[in-house]
Amino acid sequence: MTPKLRDVAEHAGVSVRTVSNVVNEFRYVAPATRERVQASIDALGYRPNMAARTLRRGRTGLVALVIPEIDSPYYAELAARTVRVAEARGLTVLIDQTDGDAERETELLHGRRGQLVDGVLFSPWGVAAAELASRTDTVPLVLLGEHDGTAGVDHVVIDNVAAAREATGHLLAGGRRRVAAMGVQPRSLNATARQRLAGYRAALAEAGLPADPELEVPVRRLHRADGHEAMLRLLDSPRPPDAVFCFTDELALGALRAAADRGVAVPESLALVGFDDVEDGRFSVPALTTVSPDKDRIAELALDLLTHQADAPRSVIAPHRLVVRETS
Amino acid sequence: MTPKLRDVAEHAGVSVRTVSNVVNEFRYVAPATRERVQASIDALGYRPNMAARTLRRGRTGLVALVIPEIDSPYYAELAARTVRVAEARGLTVLIDQTDGDAERETELLHGRRGQLVDGVLFSPWGVAAAELASRTDTVPLVLLGEHDGTAGVDHVVIDNVAAAREATGHLLAGGRRRVAAMGVQPRSLNATARQRLAGYRAALAEAGLPADPELEVPVRRLHRADGHEAMLRLLDSPRPPDAVFCFTDELALGALRAAADRGVAVPESLALVGFDDVEDGRFSVPALTTVSPDKDRIAELALDLLTHQADAPRSVIAPHRLVVRETS
DNA sequence: GATGGCATTTGCAACGTGGCAAAGGCCAGT
DNA sequence: ACTGGCCTTTGCCACGTTGCAAATGCCATC
Numbered sequence: 217m218t219p220k221l222r223d224v225a226e227h228a229g230v231s232v233r234t235v236s237n238v239v240n241e242f243r244y245v246a247p248a249t250r251e252r253v254q255a256s257i258d259a260l261g262y263r264p265n266m267a268a269r270t271l272r273r274g275r276t277g278l279v280a281l282v283i284p285e286i287d288s289p290y291y292a293e294l295a296a297r298t299v300r301v302a303e304a305r306g307l308t309v310l311i312d313q314t315d316g317d318a319e320r321e322t323e324l325l326h327g328r329r330g331q332l333v334d335g336v337l338f339s340p341w342g343v344a345a346a347e348l349a350s351r352t353d354t355v356p357l358v359l360l361g362e363h364d365g366t367a368g369v370d371h372v373v374i375d376n377v378a379a380a381r382e383a384t385g386h387l388l389a390g391g392r393r394r395v396a397a398m399g400v401q402p403r404s405l406n407a408t409a410r411q412r413l414a415g416y417r418a419a420l421a422e423a424g425l426p427a428d429p430e431l432e433v434p435v436r437r438l439h440r441a442d443g444h445e446a447m448l449r450l451l452d453s454p455r456p457p458d459a460v461f462c463f464t465d466e467l468a469l470g471a472l473r474a475a476a477d478r479g480v481a482v483p484e485s486l487a488l489v490g491f492d493d494v495e496d497g498r499f500s501v502p503a504l505t506t507v508s509p510d511k512d513r514i515a516e517l518a519l520d521l522l523t524h525q526a527d528a529p530r531s532v533i534a535p536h537r538l539v540v541r542e543t544s
Numbered sequence: 545m546t547p548k549l550r551d552v553a554e555h556a557g558v559s560v561r562t563v564s565n566v567v568n569e570f571r572y573v574a575p576a577t578r579e580r581v582q583a584s585i586d587a588l589g590y591r592p593n594m595a596a597r598t599l600r601r602g603r604t605g606l607v608a609l610v611i612p613e614i615d616s617p618y619y620a621e622l623a624a625r626t627v628r629v630a631e632a633r634g635l636t637v638l639i640d641q642t643d644g645d646a647e648r649e650t651e652l653l654h655g656r657r658g659q660l661v662d663g664v665l666f667s668p669w670g671v672a673a674a675e676l677a678s679r680t681d682t683v684p685l686v687l688l689g690e691h692d693g694t695a696g697v698d699h700v701v702i703d704n705v706a707a708a709r710e711a712t713g714h715l716l717a718g719g720r721r722r723v724a725a726m727g728v729q730p731r732s733l734n735a736t737a738r739q740r741l742a743g744y745r746a747a748l749a750e751a752g753l754p755a756d757p758e759l760e761v762p763v764r765r766l767h768r769a770d771g772h773e774a775m776l777r778l779l780d781s782p783r784p785p786d787a788v789f790c791f792t793d794e795l796a797l798g799a800l801r802a803a804a805d806r807g808v809a810v811p812e813s814l815a816l817v818g819f820d821d822v823e824d825g826r827f828s829v830p831a832l833t834t835v836s837p838d839k840d841r842i843a844e845l846a847l848d849l850l851t852h853q854a855d856a857p858r859s860v861i862a863p864h865r866l867v868v869r870e871t872s
Numbered sequence: 873g874a875t876g877g878c879a880t881t882t883g884c885a886a887c888g889t890g891g892c893a894a895a896g897g898c899c900a901g902t
Numbered sequence: 903a904c905t906g907g908c909c910t911t912t913g914c915c916a917c918g919t920t921g922c923a924a925a926t927g928c929c930a931t932c
Contacts, residue, residue: 268888270595287624296615596918
């Protein structure tokens with residue numbers, strides 16, 4: 217059996233409370249006592265029991281990070297950073313994977329974790345804003361990357377509209393005239409996709425180009441396979457685009473592969489811009505031009521919001537920048 | 545305040561214990577009572593308090609997955625699968641990221657998590673076998689992907705030697721004669737790298753080729769950047785290889801990029817084989833030939849071992865297969 | 873109508889910890 | 903020597919839950 221406070225107390229010849237004081241680095245413990253107790257702790261290999269501590273303190277030190285998929289590189293990178301930042305603040309991250317399933321998202325949102333976590337960082341995929349509003353759970357919540365303003369919830373976002381406009385504008389500035397947008401979501405729940413589409417359209421309008429419905433390409437998910445499939449269709453269509461703004465790097469990498477399959481030269485005949493700046497895109501051939509959100513900053517800001525909950529919901533915007541590489 | 549059992553009990557006019565019985569689906573609860581209590585539970589929005597439950601039951605339902613990096617695609621994919629399998633078994637996975645830091649690994653190994661988890665799935669990087677043996681913690685432990693047989697611990701592995709031999713043999717069968725191995729670890733702690741090197745050498749020996757130290761390429765980490773750098777060095781060397789067996793897909797993807805940088809045609813002038821079968825490699829140009837470990841199976845087996853701990857340490861081998869694509 | 877047995881409900885206690893506040897001990901200043 | 907004050911240690915209890923076993927109630931059977 218794992219030793220508990222009482223065992224240490226007996227071993228050191230002090231009261232349970234004193235051991236607790238040592239463990240919690242209480243100020244008023246005589247150096248000699250502290251030393252003796254510490255020796256007993258080491259000797260017995262005592263570790264605080266988290267359950268008991270949590271029950272007593274009312275806090276767990278755990279934060280849930282709810283994301284659609286761990287193995288999607290953007291989320292993996294975001295998760296890695298979140299874990300690092302959280303650890304630096306004495307928090308532990310519990311990663312929940314929803315597979316984009318709205319039902320599971322709702323479940324987690326309404327506190328299925330039952331007091332297991334002190335806060336939730338939530339990167340929604342299929343869940344509607346209304347669902348957020350109807351939340352009864354009291355656990356602090358911060359939304360990542362979704363914001364249509366309706367839900368009265370803290371959130372960290374990047375300026376998706378501006379970023380999409382820059383990306384599309386960059387393609388247009390390079391002389392492209394048939395620029396497609398890939399990543400449109402059939403169900404319009406997804407605020408991020410909507411905003412990127414809006415930015416794309418704004419850039420077209422600025423350049424005096426008409427919006428062509430054929431060039432607004434819907435995909436089921438945002439994976440490489442989806443990008444690959446959609447790009448093949450585009451390239452096989454009567455009037456293929458000369459550039460594509462992809463809503464994620466994964467889509468862009470799939471599209472890049474499709475271009476290779478069809479023998480279309482990138483960037484000569486087809487320019488591509490992605491979104492997320494994931495590691496893969498830096499090493500692809502050719503390397504991917506992309507919008508790079510500041511993931512470290514996102515993680516930091518999200519944990520800031522979570523640990524300093526305020527009365528009124530806040531919206532924080534993390535920086536992004538366009539990274540031009542070889543696909544454009 | 546979140547309602548507790550007592551609140552529900554009062555609301556439903558039954559004892560606390562009966563509510564607990566309903567929550568835990570105890571057999572002997574009258575249907576009418578069950579219904580009434582359930583109504584109260586729903587009305588008040590009761591959620592069991594995990595800390596109290598854990599304290600009482602002695603189990604948390606949490607399993608730690610300790611990996612070097614979440615955002616390395618192999619680990620990300622493994623983590624995603626582990627989370628799914630665990631969930632199907634009513635377990636929640638807590639992901640710990642060590643950044644390959646031996647100290648942190650040791651810390652986690654010795655139970656820093658203090659009863660927070662019921663078991664640990666551990667994918668070591670820098671920690672020595674001796675460290676494992678000296679473990680005092682009693683939490684069930686399963687090792688992933690490391691096995692030099694010395695540590696008396698359950699583990700799930702693939703047959704790295706055989707896999708490396710197949711991969712290298714495949715390159716040799718394709719007529720390559722200067723086959724390099726990339727991914728050798730300077731410190732020899734890493735059993736996986738050692739085994740893959742052994743398999744590589746075995747294949748060379750089988751083909752009657754001498755082992756050339758110049759072709760056994762060490763790298764600091766196993767990332768794309770390391771593969772890129774190492775490959776550039778190889779290509780710039782007096783006698784570059786005509787094929788490289790990379791110990792991870794990430795290295796291979798970096799190498800692929802390096803080949804493009806130097807204008808070396810893959811697979812014509814240079815063949816590449818990776819290891820891990822990560823998603824990126826399926827969409828790279830050209831698509832990566834790789835050793836594909838059965839990650840689903842690894843996750844399942846690991847949780848099997850963890851939940852059915854035995855007296856004697858067991859070694860389980862998960863299947864793998866060589867997936868030939870375009871780089872060889 | 874009494875008895876036995878089973879279905880259902882309940883009270884008590886304990887899991888290991890930390891908040892609280894009081895008790896104890898020591899020393900300096902008067 | 904006495905007092906006051908501060909440093910140090912301590913006991914008691916509650917956090918919310920469930921294991922245990924006993925208590926209650928009901929019905930069929932004799």
